[in-house]
Amino acid sequence: MLALDNQICFALYAANRAVTARYRPLLAGLGLTYPQYLAMLVLWELDDGGAGPRVSDLGQRLRLDSGTLTPLLKRLEERKLLLRTRRGDDERVVRIALTDAGRELKARAAGIPEQLLCGLDVEPAQLVALRQQLRGLLAALEQAEPSAQ
Amino acid sequence: MLALDNQICFALYAANRAVTARYRPLLAGLGLTYPQYLAMLVLWELDDGGAGPRVSDLGQRLRLDSGTLTPLLKRLEERKLLLRTRRGDDERVVRIALTDAGRELKARAAGIPEQLLCGLDVEPAQLVALRQQLRGLLAALEQAEPSAQ
DNA sequence: TGAATATCAATTGTGCACAATTTAATTGCT
DNA sequence: AGCAATTAAATTGTGCACAATTGATATTCA
Numbered sequence: 001m002l003a004l005d006n007q008i009c010f011a012l013y014a015a016n017r018a019v020t021a022r023y024r025p026l027l028a029g030l031g032l033t034y035p036q037y038l039a040m041l042v043l044w045e046l047d048d049g050g051a052g053p054r055v056s057d058l059g060q061r062l063r064l065d066s067g068t069l070t071p072l073l074k075r076l077e078e079r080k081l082l083l084r085t086r087r088g089d090d091e092r093v094v095r096i097a098l099t100d101a102g103r104e105l106k107a108r109a110a111g112i113p114e115q116l117l118c119g120l121d122v123e124p125a126q127l128v129a130l131r132q133q134l135r136g137l138l139a140a141l142e143q144a145e146p147s148a149q
Numbered sequence: 150m151l152a153l154d155n156q157i158c159f160a161l162y163a164a165n166r167a168v169t170a171r172y173r174p175l176l177a178g179l180g181l182t183y184p185q186y187l188a189m190l191v192l193w194e195l196d197d198g199g200a201g202p203r204v205s206d207l208g209q210r211l212r213l214d215s216g217t218l219t220p221l222l223k224r225l226e227e228r229k230l231l232l233r234t235r236r237g238d239d240e241r242v243v244r245i246a247l248t249d250a251g252r253e254l255k256a257r258a259a260g261i262p263e264q265l266l267c268g269l270d271v272e273p274a275q276l277v278a279l280r281q282q283l284r285g286l287l288a289a290l291e292q293a294e295p296s297a298q
Numbered sequence: 299t300g301a302a303t304a305t306c307a308a309t310t311g312t313g314c315a316c317a318a319t320t321t322a323a324t325t326g327c328t
Numbered sequence: 329a330g331c332a333a334t335t336a337a338a339t340t341g342t343g344c345a346c347a348a349t350t351g352a353t354a355t356t357c358a
Contacts, residue, residue, distance in 0.1 A: 110151065127157050214315085
């Protein structure tokens with residue numbers, strides 16, 4: 001029962017790290033880490049040329065808190081990919097706005113999903129099914145009562 | 150194409166962290182972190198009362214290198230759950246042997262897989278299918294040629 | 299109005315992951 | 329035997345995750 005290969009947790013853990021490892025050389029070409037890439041995906045998706053989402057909006061989407069996001073976003077700001085500005089009418093809130101350089105990076109990232117699959121022996125249909133199951137698991141975990149201690 | 154919800158990678162990333170988060174309070178009762186728990190699973194599985202596996206054996210099983218394992222195992226040694234000893238006939242090799250306290254912890258961990266699922270609205274059959282697909286993905290990633298840069 | 303409360307981001311501290319390098323020991327090859 | 333090449337673990341440095349706390353601002357309500 002406690003055997004490693006019986007654990008769904010280990011299969012998830014190992015597969016997640018293997019996927020990340022496969023992204024790494026591709027993202028290195030953009031100068032991004034994997035979590036930075038995920039943050040940029042959200043920023044590209046939400047970008048309307050306006051003031052941009054709040055740190056907590058990114059956090060909600062990515063399931064990350066400010067302890068992770070604040071330093072990550074500061075690094076992206078140093079690379080001039082985005083700007084962090086306190087909102088005037090509520091100084092508690094920080095807005096994350098893409099710079100032009102941040103928007104331009106999107107074009108260079110466009111090929112990454114395809115490159116990732118290239119040379120990988122898995123059916124696209126399998127991946128769609130897997131994604132669906134992972135979403136189901138995530139939803140179940142997020143609405144579950146806290147596990148009994 | 151670049152939308153966050155289209156990415157298999159994000160589904161994996163988020164689900165993995167959600168599972169880890171659900172383990173955390175259970176493992177806190179044993180004084181273990183999640184990676185420490187995975188290492189203990191391997192040690193319990195391989196334990197034959199002998200000198201124990203090498204650091205690199207654990208690394209191969211868990212897909213972790215010495216940079217991760219060395220400090221992790223030192224923490225478990227400080228807790229008296231295991232012993233790290235250089236092998237006499239080859240001083241390069243470190244053997245990881247469970248202590249009695251390390252073996253006793255297995256009994257306390259026995260209920261964890263079940264507790265994890267308790268209160269979680271997913272079919273066991275779904276989990277088995279998911280694990281199978283994750284294994285397939287991992288196998289494909291591990292035998293794939295390095296992705297084109 | 300003014301004090302408690304709530305909210306948001308930042309900070310602090312611990313523990314992974316992982317690349318790159320280092321140290322030490324062993325093996326292989328003349 | 330002696331020296332290069334190899335192997336195993338440890339070390340160093342960067343960047344997440346996440347719990348807990350802090351600091352600053354806003355809101356609520358007696």
